[in-house]
Amino acid sequence: MIPNQSTAPVPLPHTEPVQREITRLCIETGLMLLQHGAESALVESVTRRLGLALGVRSVEVAIMANALTVTTLSEDHCITTVRRNEDRGINMHMVTEVQRAMLAVEAGELDRTGFRTRIESIKPERYPRWVVALMIGLSCACFARLAQMSLPATEDRSWDWFGLGLTFAASSTAMLVRQWFAARHFNPLVNFFASAFVATSIAGQGVIYKLGLHPKIAMASCVLLLVPGFPMINSISDMVKGYINTGLSRGMMAVLLGSATSAGIILAMTVWNVWGWL
Amino acid sequence: MNILIQFLQNMALAAVPAVGFGLVFNVPRSALVYCAAGGAIGRGLRFLLITAGMPIELATFVAASVVSLLGVYIAQRLRAHPKVFTVAAMIPMIPGVPFFTALLAVVEIQRRGLTPELLNTAITSGLRAMFIVAALAVGLALPGLLFYRRKPVV
Structure with missing residues (x-):
């Protein structure tokens, strides 16, 4: 302490x-x-x-x-x-x-x-938007590959390039949407809702047209750019170090951002009638 | 598949998201390489420990602690707080899919009514996400809890 x-x-x-x-x-x-x-x-x-x-x-x-x-x-x-x-x-x-x-x-x-x-x-420097969007697309594709690797042994664990490409496209686009909303000072909850809707709508096409080996993995991985990882870790470490107050509010914000994202996912799944998650 | 190949693949695949999210968090350019290294070491170590039979929460905690202890050494050379790059390095281990699964299951309970399967999914995924995040955060705080109790890291 x-x-x-x-x-x-x-x-x-x-x-x-x-x-x-x-x-x-x-x-x-x-x-x-x-x-x-x-x-x-x-x-x-x-x-x-x-x-x-x-x-x-x-x-x-x-x-x-x-x-x-x-x-x-x-x-x-x-x-x-x-x-x-x-x-x-x-x-x-x-x-x-x-x-x-x-x-x-x-x-x-x-x-x-x-x-x-x-x-x-000191100026708040930011990386070029397109670089961030490309790297986030690659990141989510890597998450998709990690998910393919940890499938049970009965499934095909080989490289599903189509699924990875779909994840890349969906999450890069979602990142561009997120940056567009953030630049216009929208409430982050609105931003995450819209980005999740876009990502799931793109990746959901893989399930509709049965593209690739594991289209559901693409659907799950493409929204991982919206996981509020930093607030979640900050929340717990604040509370461990005795700042219960700020820890709780950061944790609640993380849960709210997650809920907004889930609402976006649910809306997209209802619109396209694909049920990839549960 | 050979364990060694899987281990190397895990490390390579974890380095990319660590850098990707490092860009989102605006980690300074000079520290991005440590994000990549931390992500690869953390995820690789966790893979080995899980393969050796350790439960995922404990394996996550050990991996996060090792990355954060290495991070203290780097932070002192870089003259920046270790969290600047270690949080991005933890991103490949964040349980994103269980987190969203739990929240989506709650929405489904509201829409379709309570079934044992949905309740089971909601609670197990939610707890899994919570425990792994807690393991990551406490692992990252470990140097402060054990060694830097009355003095700052940087």
């Missing part, structure tokens, strides 16, 4: 404007991490270490599902501030850059103004 109270060895006296600026830097840093999918323990430790490195006596962080609170203590004065947290999508590039900036402050390479310029210059 991370200790609740941390104290810097030699606290320097700060005037109020300076402490205010440090508090703002702390909460902006914590918020950037929280918005881009860092787990609660990392948000808290980076925020606290930054504050202590910038010279306040202690930093207290309270993380909620959609807000962040930071209090800094310097001499005998507290400053508390709250920011609303909106999810900006998982971005490990941002998390890495913010943490490296904090490490630079700890190493004494950056001061307050230097740190501010550095975090303001």
Whole structure:
């Protein structure tokens, strides 16, 4: 467990404007991490270490599902501030850059103004959309092949190239749909519903026309790009590390995203009248 | 099929989704190779352990722990939190099909009424998904729980 109270060895006296600026830097840093999918323990430790490195006596962080609170203590004065947290999508590039900036402050390479310029210059870089869509198509095809390999010995376990190709087509298209909806700031639940519908509609054609050896595997694998793996793992690790609150809300979000995906799958199976899952 | 060929195939097939989801999570370019390696090691190790007769949850836990311990070493050289690349490496072991099967079975219970088969599918798939995800998450948290109790990894 991370200790609740941390104290810097030699606290320097700060005037109020300076402490205010440090508090703002702390909460902006914590918020950037929280918005881009860092787990609660990392948000808290980076925020606290930054504050202590910038010279306040202690930093207290309270993380909620959609807000962040930071209090800094310097001499005998507290400053508390709250920011609303909106999810900006998982971005490990941002998390890495913010943490490296904090490490630079700890190493004494950056001061307050230097740190501010550095975090303001970090841009949320994204990979080209078509590269991501192609790689996700390949990924789901690999999942399909792994599923073919683990079939019972009575089934044909050889390479079903047609099924793999169908999975690739269905999940790449679904990824393009997902990116299209995400770029237009749709609610993620709507996004996952629509993407699951598109993926299942394409892969379902394999079952209708009896293409390939195992068309049902294609149907199951093509929606695996919509499994909320990151929120699921973050949810459990938050709860293991004592952040039950954020853990529960992340876990619930993962279940909701899964339910939206299932609704999309059910709609597609009803429209095309193919029952590939159960 | 020969176990060795299956093992190598498992590793190669797991490396691709680890990188693919690494791109979705915007893992920095320099860390993508560790996603691939972690995915291959994790899935390959889990395959060997399951073949040796270990139950899947335990095998997943051991595989995730090994990847995360290796991840600590890499993270310190890369100056980035290990979760930056180890979560993407866990994606090939995420139980996506049981997760959706459980949710779809719940929808079917609502549509067609409760049957023992559907209830069985819903509960067994749901529990399987939950236990495997818990094994992955606790395995990833293991270095922090055992060795880095009062100090940060990076």
